[in-house]
Amino acid sequence: MKTPAISQRGEVMPPSPIRKLVPYAEAAKKKGIHVYHLNIGQPDIETPPQILDAVRDAHFKILEYSHSAGNESYRKKLVEYYRRYNIAINYTDVVITTGGSEAILFAMMSCLDPGDEIIIPEPFYANYNGFAVEAGVTIIPVASYIDNGFALPPIEDFEKVITPKTKAILICNPNNPTGYLYTQQELDTLRQLIQKHNLYLIADEAYREFCYEGGHFSALQLQGVENNVVMVDTISKRYSACGARIGALVSRNKLLIETVIKFAQARLSPPTMEQMLGEAAVDLPANYFDVIKAEYKSRRDLLVQLLNKVPGVYCPNPGGAFYAMAKLPVDNADDFCKWILEDFSYNNTTVMLAPASGFYSKPELGKNEVRLAYVLNKEAISAAVACLEQALVEYNA
Amino acid sequence: MKTPAISQRGEVMPPSPIRKLVPYAEAAKKKGIHVYHLNIGQPDIETPPQILDAVRDAHFKILEYSHSAGNESYRKKLVEYYRRYNIAINYTDVVITTGGSEAILFAMMSCLDPGDEIIIPEPFYANYNGFAVEAGVTIIPVASYIDNGFALPPIEDFEKVITPKTKAILICNPNNPTGYLYTQQELDTLRQLIQKHNLYLIADEAYREFCYEGGHFSALQLQGVENNVVMVDTISKRYSACGARIGALVSRNKLLIETVIKFAQARLSPPTMEQMLGEAAVDLPANYFDVIKAEYKSRRDLLVQLLNKVPGVYCPNPGGAFYAMAKLPVDNADDFCKWILEDFSYNNTTVMLAPASGFYSKPELGKNEVRLAYVLNKEAISAAVACLEQALVEYNA
Known part of the structure; x- marks a missing residue:
């Protein structure tokens, strides 16, 4: 055959x-063997029951298509949500997408043609690679380093790789996988760069609320580059509703939004039930997020503190998201992450980590780094780090 | 700026x-003015309350990501569903997608490269154009005609346009927009063609149950071309659940499924709640579809009968789906469809139709044709056709 x-x-x-x-x-x-999953971004926090109830209690007889750009009522509700973060937009600036994933793909397809280049500080969220393949665009990485906590690379490093094919810069803020929270000053440096070269700035702000010291400065708050900024968002982490697949693309560039809506029309509409959930989420009590954030902050503090006590381990304190990157005293984190699952256990437990190699495009970078997601409770985090410490002793023996 | x-x-x-x-x-x-919407494929049939209840009554505390290929329990349930139609597959042949839309996009991206060609009998579902732009592939149309009810074009017409760049043939069966139901013999002709040229056959079977006389013969029932056939499916029309955005891609080609899963992994997972709905739908009573089908059949019979009584109108009897194509006594159906909304009313009503031009790629074809979706009840269909008849009299006066 x-x-x-x-x-x-x-x-x-x-x-x-x-x-x-x-x-x-x-x-x-x-x-x-019990495996502590520090490898994935699936929060263990309960989805607020009120927003699940919004779906359960909805009265409708036909589960119809929504508008391709999403329900108008939800788009208007999001205007209210962003206003709380001092982001002033109109509902016509918003397209509801099927997860943040689709927002990233629509942004790439609308801003770049096959063969065009998009600059992304690395390490970066691994699925950007997949969307780039789908859109036929080339990712040009600019390295950031663990030694300064993965701060924005010097702007000269961006300038060096800009070519006539460069159409956009993509940042994730706060960052997955590094947890780094870009400062207003760093955003302003990027503003000057995109203004100078007339580039798009695609800002993935999936973790906006997860900022533990400073507040979040959104790319949509940059002035004078309203037509350059495309913000992509999702409710997945914010409300522990990863399975809803509801995101958004926001831009004040009207022609860009018209273009994105054409891509949205081809796939008809985002999921209807989960838009109800997203809309209800905007009405959660004002203190809802304080509790969640306090929980994540205490987990981060514990994880970073414990990791830095382990001989040979270095973990900078991430300002946001729920990820931390750590340097381990090993030559090759891929090998170690496999070994700890395959050949090791401690009190009948082990740990699953994400080797950082998946987040770098240059193979020489991040070879001894891993990403840890603090989506487990503090007891589990303590036990997991103890397990990791023991593993490092045995591995290096 | x-x-x-x-x-x-x-x-x-x-x-x-x-x-x-x-x-x-x-x-x-x-x-x-009351507008009868015969232009869209949004059924007026109620979504079965049992399947909505499956979501309402589901007990979970975290709305988590599902597997990228969809929940294993749902994939296994679909094996049971397809078995009823004499389609024997394993659950590992199934990838759950976000609507049939995503299944078509994944199929195009996995089977074709930018610049490759896909042959589609025209008229065809307009959004195939959008997915082709996203995937960078070229649609090569082969004309079918209203005079024989839009039967499969002669195989010589396919042979004529096959080039080294041809990688796939795409059919929609039963067809949107024509309602044509391909026969087993026609499918067998296609089997020989794809075997001879080693092409993919992508079969969009969104309307499988909507067959009013003969039974449906699936591309997955073709023998000896198991690695060539990719079937795309959706629950949208089947259970009047368009807003669920749950579809599937099914193929026995293991390498293809592995490839599709890579695309599925990039976007993480299809919507979780609606997978529960899709899974529950497989357990609907065996006679559930008989009632729905009888209703659609009586609507089709009425619509086709009434249309053919209107002077100058010709409407072949469609064997499936819930669409009919009709030739109107007008020069330009685009102009007429605009006029009937803008400058006409009858008893304070008018009709919205889909001009067929949107379904053809060759502008000289289908200029006097429209697509009508019989997704309204019989009373509304009668009133809409009476309104259309009056409009044609006035338009041609």
Whole structure:
């Protein structure tokens, strides 16, 4: 039987970088070992019952398509939400998307053509690679480093890689995987750069509320670059509603929004029920997020403190999101992350970590780094770090 | 203020072909005119309450990501569903997608590279154009004609346009917009063609249950081309659950499924709540669909009968889906469809139709044709056709 070939695009499409470790985690579990999952961004926080109830109690008889740009009532509600963060927009600046994922893809497809280049500070969220393959665009990485907590690279490093093909800069703020929170000053430096070269600035602000010391400065608050800024957002982490697949793309560039809506029309509409959930979330009590944030902050404080006590480990204090990057006293974090699942256990437990290699495009960078998501409670975090410490001793013995 | 350019891809991305008529329909409604919407595929049938209840009554505390390929329990349930239609598959042949839309996009991206060609009998579902722009592939149309009810074009017409760049043939069966139901013999002809040229056959079977005389013959029932066939599906029309955005891609080609899962991993997961709804739908009583189908059949019979009584109108009897194409005694259906909304009313009502031009790529074809969706009850259909008849008299006066 003849078999037609897979597309080149399909061949170069990267699998999830964490995927290769999954069989080892599953094998460990089959042996009866408890695995602490510090590898994924699935929060353990309960989804607010009120917003689940908004779906449960909704009265409708037909589960209809919504508007391609999302329900007008929800788009208007989001205007109210952003106003609380001093972001002034109109509802016509908002397109509701199927998760932040679709917002990123629509942004890339609307701003860049195949062969165009997008500059992203690395390490970066691994799925940007996948969306770039789908859109046929080339990611040009600019390195950031653990030694200064992954601050924005010097603007000269961006200038060096700008070519006529450069159409956009993409930042994630606060950052996944580093947890770094960009300062207003850093955003302003980027503003000058995109203004000078007339580039798009695509800002992934999925973790906006997760800022533990300073407040968040949004790319939408930059002035004089209203037509350059495209902000992508999601309710996934904010309300522990990852499975809802509701995000948004926000821009004051009217032609860009018209273009994004054409992509939105092709796929008809985002999920209807979850838009009800997203809309209800804007009405959560004002203190809802204080409690969640306090919990994450105490987890971060504990994780960073414990990690830095482990001999040879260095973990800068991340200002936002719920990730931390740590340097381990190993040559190759990929090997170590596999070994700890396959050949190690401590009190019948082990730890699953995300090797940082999946977040870097240059293979020489981040070889001894891992990303840890503090989406487990403090007891689990303590136990997981104790386990990791023991593993490092055995691994290096 | 400088503004960065929209991508070429974004510029050529087609807007919804029905969109340009929407302002005229809205203006008519503002004048107090009732508009019969025969233009869209949003069924008026109630979503089965049992499947909405499956979401309402689900017990979970965190709305988590599902697996990228969809919940295993749902994928296994779909095996049971397809078995009822004599389609034998394994759950590992199924990837749950965000609507049939995403399944089509994933199929195009996995099977074709930018610049590759996909042959589609025209008229065809307008959003295939959008997905083709996103995937950078070229649609090569092969004309079908109203005179034989839009049967599969002769295989020589396909042979004529096959080039080294041809990678796939796409059919929609039963067809949107024509309602044509391809016969087993026609499918077998396609089987020989794809076998000979080693092409993919992408079969959009969104309307599988909507077959009013003969049964449906699925592309997945073709033998000897298991690695060539990719079937895309959706629950939207089947259970009147368009807003759920739950579809599926099914193929026995293991490498293809592995590739599709990489695209699925980039966007993390399809909506979680609606997968529960889709899973519950497989357990609807065996006679659930009989009632729905009888209702649609009686609507089709009425619509086709009434249309063919209107002087100058010809409407072949469609074997499936819930669309009919009709030839009107007008030179330009686009102009007429605008006029009937803007300058006409009858008993304070008018009709919104979809001009067929949006479904053809060759502008000389289908100029006097419209698509009618029989998603309204019989009383409304009768009134709408009476209104259309009067409009044709006035328009041609």
